[in-house]
Amino acid sequence: MAAAExxxxxxxxxxxxxxxxxxxxxxxxxxxxxxQDALGELVxxxxxxxxxxxxxxxxxxxxxxxxxxSDVIAPLSGEILEVNQxxxxxxxxxxxxxxxxxxxxxxxxxxxxxxxxxLDVDAYKQLLQDS
Amino acid sequence: xxxxxxxxLHERHVAAGARLVPFAGWEMPIQxxxxxxxxxxxxxxxxxFDVSHMGEIHVExxxxxxxxxxxxxxxxxxxEDGDAQYTLLTNESGGIIxxxxxxxxxxxxxxxxxxAGNRRAAYDWVKEREIRGSEVRDASDEYAxxxxxxxxxxxxxxxxxxxxxxxxxxxxxxxxxxVNRTGYTGEKGCELMCPAEDGVALxxxxxxxxxxxxxxxxxxxxxxxxxxxxxxSDITPExxxxxxxxxxxxxxxxDFTGAPALRRVKQEGPTRRLVAFVMxxxxxxxxxxxxxxxxxxxxxxxxxxTHSPMLEKGIGLGYVPTDRSTPGSELTIDVRGRERRxxxxxxxxxxxxxxxx
Numbered sequence: 001m002a003a004a005e006x007x008x009x010x011x012x013x014x015x016x017x018x019x020x021x022x023x024x025x026x027x028x029x030x031x032x033x034x035x036q037d038a039l040g041e042l043v044x045x046x047x048x049x050x051x052x053x054x055x056x057x058x059x060x061x062x063x064x065x066x067x068x069x070s071d072v073i074a075p076l077s078g079e080i081l082e083v084n085q086x087x088x089x090x091x092x093x094x095x096x097x098x099x100x101x102x103x104x105x106x107x108x109x110x111x112x113x114x115x116x117x118x119l120d121v122d123a124y125k126q127l128l129q130d131s
Numbered sequence: 132x133x134x135x136x137x138x139x140l141h142e143r144h145v146a147a148g149a150r151l152v153p154f155a156g157w158e159m160p161i162q163x164x165x166x167x168x169x170x171x172x173x174x175x176x177x178x179x180f181d182v183s184h185m186g187e188i189h190v191e192x193x194x195x196x197x198x199x200x201x202x203x204x205x206x207x208x209x210x211e212d213g214d215a216q217y218t219l220l221t222n223e224s225g226g227i228i229x230x231x232x233x234x235x236x237x238x239x240x241x242x243x244x245x246x247a248g249n250r251r252a253a254y255d256w257v258k259e260r261e262i263r264g265s266e267v268r269d270a271s272d273e274y275a276x277x278x279x280x281x282x283x284x285x286x287x288x289x290x291x292x293x294x295x296x297x298x299x300x301x302x303x304x305x306x307x308x309x310v311n312r313t314g315y316t317g318e319k320g321c322e323l324m325c326p327a328e329d330g331v332a333l334x335x336x337x338x339x340x341x342x343x344x345x346x347x348x349x350x351x352x353x354x355x356x357x358x359x360x361x362x363x364s365d366i367t368p369e370x371x372x373x374x375x376x377x378x379x380x381x382x383x384x385x386d387f388t389g390a391p392a393l394r395r396v397k398q399e400g401p402t403r404r405l406v407a408f409v410m411x412x413x414x415x416x417x418x419x420x421x422x423x424x425x426x427x428x429x430x431x432x433x434x435x436x437t438h439s440p441m442l443e444k445g446i447g448l449g450y451v452p453t454d455r456s457t458p459g460s461e462l463t464i465d466v467r468g469r470e471r472r473x474x475x476x477x478x479x480x481x482x483x484x485x486x487x488x
Contacts, residue, residue: 040165040348044413062467065166066438
């Protein structure tokens with residue numbers, strides 16, 4: 001069952017509809033409710049490998065629905081510690097729970113100061129309203 | 132800005148929370164709850180699609196049969212009143228102007244149901260070739276058309292059993308409809324045609340009987356699983372019926388437009404064929420992707436691709452050289468720079484379950 005539209009207060013957002021949950025020098029990454037809703041039910045996550053690096057504002061993978069494919073943009077730079085195997089095996093988990101079970105990557109930040117460039121929830125909601 | 136046409140059911144789609152997209156000049160629902168759920172509803176029970184955007188062309192008069200027999204690829208002589216036939220409108224080089232269903236209403240009256248995007252082209256082609264004693268009329272705006280599809284469709288509608296590719300006038304919950312035993316999903320079912328002003332009542336009746344509203348997204352995944360070609364993608368005015376695997380729709384002993392060209396292709400053997408394939412690796416093929424390692428003059432391109440909800444794999448159609456077209460042939464597809472393996476399979480890719488007696 002698809003989740004209801006929400007944008008948690010405790011996350012940082014990237015304008016390409018990605019989120020980051022900061023935990024010390026690590027972060028969990030995922031896509032926002034808006035992104036999964038625009039795509040529809042996900043059927044495929046082309047995931048990177050643990051150990052690889054992701055660069056802020058660059059694509060690190062793809063998510064696909066029946067009708068569309070989208071790059072996933074890294075909101076922050078770092079080394080991949082973990083790829084969410086649950087989403088690789090059952091991509092629709094992202095639709096069900098985009099901020100919880102449907103996270104995509106866990107990374108170790110290479111430059112924590114990048115966080116300052118991300119949007120807080122109000123700024124992201126404003127961006128959605130203006131687009 | 133071009134304004135999009137709306138079907139008589141537009142308000143119903145909005146009220147149901149459908150996602151509406153532009154399609155062939157129409158604002159159409161691509162999905163309601165979700166493509167996969169809708170797809171499964173049609174494979175397991177019953178779904179309803181608003182296909183009122185499709186075109187309806189009446190051809191009437193004592194020479195209607197003669198006119199259409201000279202333009203359509205299939206043999207109209209095989210039809211009795213109440214029969215329907217899948218057929219092609221072909222140009223001089225054997226290219227496909229449109230694929231359509233011809234319904235024989237009477238010996239002097241045929242109804243052609245054509246693709247929305249080809250309504251104008253198909254109408255113009257036939258109208259320009261009108262002969263004395265036949266009259267061609269585009270009546271597309273006069274009708275609503277609903278496709279009700281699935282193993283339980285006929286039962287839910289309370290309709291009598293009937294052969295596929297037949298039609299009859301009938302009544303559904305007080306609404307007079309033309310019941311056509313045709314569809315684009317590979318499942319049992321029918322397409323219901325009624326005056327445009329009765330469209331909303333018909334939709335409400337069909338939904339009230341338990342049919343799940345389905346959008347164009349599921350329509351595409353359903354037709355692709357059973358390898359029904361999509362005009363504009365798999366077949367076009369530049370592709371011929373023989374290469375597309377539609378020789379069975381061509382009565383080459385008749386003299387329709389394009390028949391000489393098609394006889395030549397058949398005699399010489401097509402250099403390329405439209406094949407069905409299944410991905411062997413996790414990847415979803417999409418129209419326009421290159422099939423690698425092939426002579427590009429013979430095609431080498433995916434013409435349709437999607438994720439199959441029934442197989443839970445990537446599936447597609449594409450043109451490959453004839454010597455690579457047999458089931459079991461291995462293909463490599465360029466999925467945005469990644470090489471992904473696929474295998475040619477027999478059509479259909481998915482075979483709907485047979486009715487249990």
